Amino acid sequence: MRSFLTRVLPVAAALALLCGPAVTAPPAATADRTALSIPDKPGLYQRVLTRPDARLLTLPGGAAAPGPALPALSVLYVFDRRAVQGKDWIEVGAAADAAQGWIAAAQAIDWRQTLTLAFTRTSNRDPALFFRDHDRLTHLLEAEDLVPQVDRLRAEVKTGRFPADFPVIAKEPDTYIDPNEQFYLLPILAFEPVYLQSGHETMLLKVAAVTLQAGEQDLLGTDTAVKPTPKPAGKPETKPTGKPSASRPAGYRAGVVFVIDTTTSMGPYIDRTRAAVRRIYDKLRGSTLGERLSFGLVAFRDNVEAAPGLEYVSQVAASLEDGRDPATFQAKVAGVKEAIVSSKGFNEDAYAGIQDALERIDWSGFDARYIVLITDAGARDANDPLGRTGLSAERLRLLAQEKDQSGGGGKIAIAVLHLLTREGRQTHEGATRQYRELSRWGDAGDLYFPVEGGAVEAFGTQVDTLADALLRQLESASSGRLIEVPEGPKVDPLERKTALVGRAMQLAYLGRETGSRAPRLIEAWVTDRDLIDPTQKTLEV
Incomplete structure (x- = not known):
């Protein structure tokens, strides 16, 4: 189990994660x-x-x-x-x-409630603050000058200098902690709904949290002086800012696997995808970033028993290891061509391609992980007798998010470029539902990007936009800057959504990499919504 809260009394250092002991059973029953x-x-x-x-x-x-x-x-x-x-x-x-x-x-x-909480992703909000007692938090929420008061609290937390009765005793880490990847327990001890002047309802929650900090002797409620945890050798401190700050970015690597439909009529899109990758490799030639971005490609078609001339259901044309070298990647994918016979019906086995990208590609060592599905057809669903996987869009998405983390990476995001060609118009509605579900991701909603009319030129623009966005994210992460999320009515949804995903991946990476000590055991009060912007959820049951 992981310790995870940053103790701010009396030191407001921004600490990251320390692996605590596993929860073990007591001796044998009597x-x-x-x-x-x-x-x-x-x-x-x-x-x-x-x-x-x-x-x-x-x-x-x-x-x-x-x-x-x-x-x-x-x-x-x-x-x-x-x-x-x-x-x-x-x-x-x-x-x-x-x-x-x-x-x-x-x-x-x-523990009467037997409910626990998890932090929501911190890509677009300030870290949650944990308060010493119920009344101080309630009075703050009812204050007419709520915003300046919260701003002052955050500023004082940042400095680490405040009186002994300071109301805030802990803060959420600056970097996101994925409970599926690094388990923590945040049990609810008590709760109380509160209606805000903004018209929103927030929940006041009393929680317990495991924390441990060097030099600390007493539990919550004391004002014992606590010395800051010594910085681990070779690891710079995480900056205690209100917004997350990037640190230890040197090893940050990105892997992108295209899962592309290679049935009849897909030839121009296959060629354009190869061209987009070649363009990125050309940009990276001679740059140190070239060692941190790798592409792979999985080709899929459909059931070969129903249409033997298809040759395969799905195959890995180039792995991420192949993609570490541009020449090797290009040679591997040069032979990827469209099929010369039609499959049975318009839908194809896209899920077989996704499954192979998840299970037959080695994702270890990659911190940003993307699968990009390119198709003009719907997918063979879980109950389709011609489908190979027997899996639904939801199950595949969960598999991507539950991917084994032993290689030191994070969740895999699935993006979909859906070619809305005239020939496939009868499948568009059902395929859209499938691919929105398959590509759902946190704050981004979904990573489903339709290409109206299926024009090769419009598709090429989308592929280039996606590749350029991922390249900018890699450049930001590698230079120690947090990935920026562009806003505004003129921002391409593809660029904004991939930035949200990229920042979440970067924060998860920083959470893994910036190891440090955490506080001990606290009982504190917190709200499940941001103190200033109640539209932002900070915690979920």
Whole structure:
């Protein structure tokens, strides 16, 4: 489990992530029992969260059970509560049918809601602030001068110099933490809806968080002086700014795999895609960025049993490893041609191409990861007997976002360039639904980009815009700047959406790379919406 909040009392250093111990079960159970139910809620069990250094005892007030202290925020079921010599104890177990020992009640937090929170992506908002108590946060939300007050708090957090009773005790990290990639637990202890003068409703949430900082001795509520965590060797500090700042960008690499329909009539689009990649390689020739951007290509057609002349359903024409060298890539994809026979029906097995791009391409070592689907047809869906994968658009998207992270990368974003040709007009409506679902991504909504009329020239413009946008993102990340998200009515939606995705990937990269210590255990109040802009969600259940 990862520690993740930045403690701002008394030091407002912007810290990143420290891998904490895995949540392990206490020693073996002593008897088969059933946990206590929540009063008036039969079937719902009482649970507690452990504080740091909680130890399991064989009897209340007795000797410690074998093994180390329980990890902070271990989730345990409650089997009994008892007072011994004026001190309260709780009998607990890791499963609802097996008591395993006792812990001091003071070392546990009752967890009645059994709900947890996750941060939303931080690409377009300031980090959330965590407050010492409910009333200070409520008064702030009701203040007529809310905006200047919040601005002052953020400015003071940035300086690290503020009084002992400063209302803010922690802040969200500047870089996004993906809970699928780096698990953290942010349990809800209490909640209260509040209606704002803006007309929006926000939820006040009391939460607990595991944090640990060098030199800290006490839990939340003390004003013990805490020394800043020493900077890890070879790692510069993350800058404590209100907006995220890029750091350690040197190794940032981007991988782009085109998944292209190679059925009949697709020849001009195949050629234009090759030309777009060649143009980018020419731009990068002699630049150090050339080593940080790689292309791959997967070609797909359709069911070969229904139409044997198609030769293949899907094949990897060039891997990302091939794409590290322009000459190798061009040689590999030179033989990619359109089919000479038609498939059965207009839809093709685009999902087979996506699956091969996910599973047969080695994405390790790439921090920005993109699949670009290019097709003029709909896809063989999960229930289509001619489809190879048996997967839906939603499942493929989830596979892309759950891709194994052991290689040190992040989620894979899927973009779709859908050629709305006259020949395929009967499939446009269904294909649009499929590809919007396949390409959904956080703040960007979806990465679905239709090419009206399917004109090769218009398609070429889209491909060049996409390639140039990715190149600019790589240049920004590699030079230590955060990727900018262009705004305004004249901004190309493709450019803006890919920038949103690129920034999210960059923030996730920084979250992985800027390792540091985090605070210890806090209980604090936070809102699920931005303090100044309530249209921005900061946390979600």
